[in-house]
Amino acid sequence: xxxxxxxxxxxxxxxxxxxxxxxxxxxxxxxxxxxxxxxxxxxxxxxxxxxxxxxxxxxxxxxxxxxxxxxxxxxxxxxxxxxxxxxxxxxxxxxxxxxxxxxxxxxxxxxxxxxxxxxxxxxxxxxxxxxxxxxxxxxxxxxxxxxxxxxxxxxxxxxxxxxxxxxxxxxxxxxxxxxxxxxxxxxxxxxxxxxxxxxxxxxxxxxxxxxxxxxxxxxxxxxxxxxxxxxxxxxxxxxx
Numbered sequence: 001x002x003x004x005x006x007x008x009x010x011x012x013x014x015x016x017x018x019x020x021x022x023x024x025x026x027x028x029x030x031x032x033x034x035x036x037x038x039x040x041x042x043x044x045x046x047x048x049x050x051x052x053x054x055x056x057x058x059x060x061x062x063x064x065x066x067x068x069x070x071x072x073x074x075x076x077x078x079x080x081x082x083x084x085x086x087x088x089x090x091x092x093x094x095x096x097x098x099x100x101x102x103x104x105x106x107x108x109x110x111x112x113x114x115x116x117x118x119x120x121x122x123x124x125x126x127x128x129x130x131x132x133x134x135x136x137x138x139x140x141x142x143x144x145x146x147x148x149x150x151x152x153x154x155x156x157x158x159x160x161x162x163x164x165x166x167x168x169x170x171x172x173x174x175x176x177x178x179x180x181x182x183x184x185x186x187x188x189x190x191x192x193x194x195x196x197x198x199x200x201x202x203x204x205x206x207x208x209x210x211x212x213x214x215x216x217x218x219x220x221x222x223x224x225x226x227x228x229x230x231x232x233x234x235x236x237x238x239x240x
Contacts, residue, residue, distance in 0.1 A: 003048070006021070006032075018032050047150065050149050052148060052158035053149035055159050055189065056099070056151070056156070056159050059189050060099065060100055060188075061101030064101030065102075065103070065104055068095075071098075071108070072152045072154060073152075075091075075108055076152075078122075086153055086155075087155070088113045089112050089113075089154075089155065090110065090111050090112075090141045090142045090148050090156070091156050092162070092165075093105075093109035093130075093157075093165075094106060094107065096156055096157050096159070097185070100185065102181070109124075109126075110126050111127070111130075111131070111138035112126065131161075131165060133165070133172065134165050134168050146158075159189060160189070162185060163182055166178045167182050170182060
């Protein structure tokens with residue numbers, strides 16, 4: 001793709017300039033568009049001119065995980081309330097997987113730059129050391145545009161980097177969820193989409209089973225506490 005940028009003169013008639021360019025190009029109105037404001041322009045150049053965004057837009061399943069955008073709106077409000085600028089953080093891990101449409105994230109993982117405050121915010125997980133295993137500091141993830149793309153005004157960890165992280169963590173810890181996530185991410189990036197749907201289903205089933213088991217355990221514990229038998233059953237299970 002070849003992109004040309006025109007800078008009009010101060011007194012230039014933009015409508016006339018567009019018509020002149022369209023006459024030369026002879027491919028209709030879509031050969032040139034002019035944004036109505038800075039926000040639209042920023043959205044265009046941070047998307048079209050970022051290879052990481054192109055990777056994401058290709059891999060994304062737009063019909064899946066419909067709540068992902070509303071979660072980011074909620075996150076924006078939380079950061080604003082905590083007086084944290086969006087440009088100082090990069091969203092990583094589960095939230096990226098949810099944006100891809102693979103599965104919903106239980107919480108939102110962030111890393112922050114060197115000036116990032118360390119206070120806890122409900123529903124957010126700050127861990128600036130995770131990505132050391134693939135040789136990336138939190139500051140590098142936030143400040144180097146080769147490591148992220150923009151979505152909803154947020155910096156989002158690039159999909160290839162997330163895949164690299166998942167594979168490395170599975171190699172080190174052997175956690176099955178990392179293996180399944182890595183398979184689904186890899187399938188999303190595969191241009192032929194071979195096995196993509198099946199791998200995404202495997203991830204969703206795995207996490208559904210984990211959620212059901214977790215809820216079952218909580219329900220049993222609440223029942224035992226309510227009947228004053230929790231400590232007794234706990235001692236039996238421990239063999240005491």
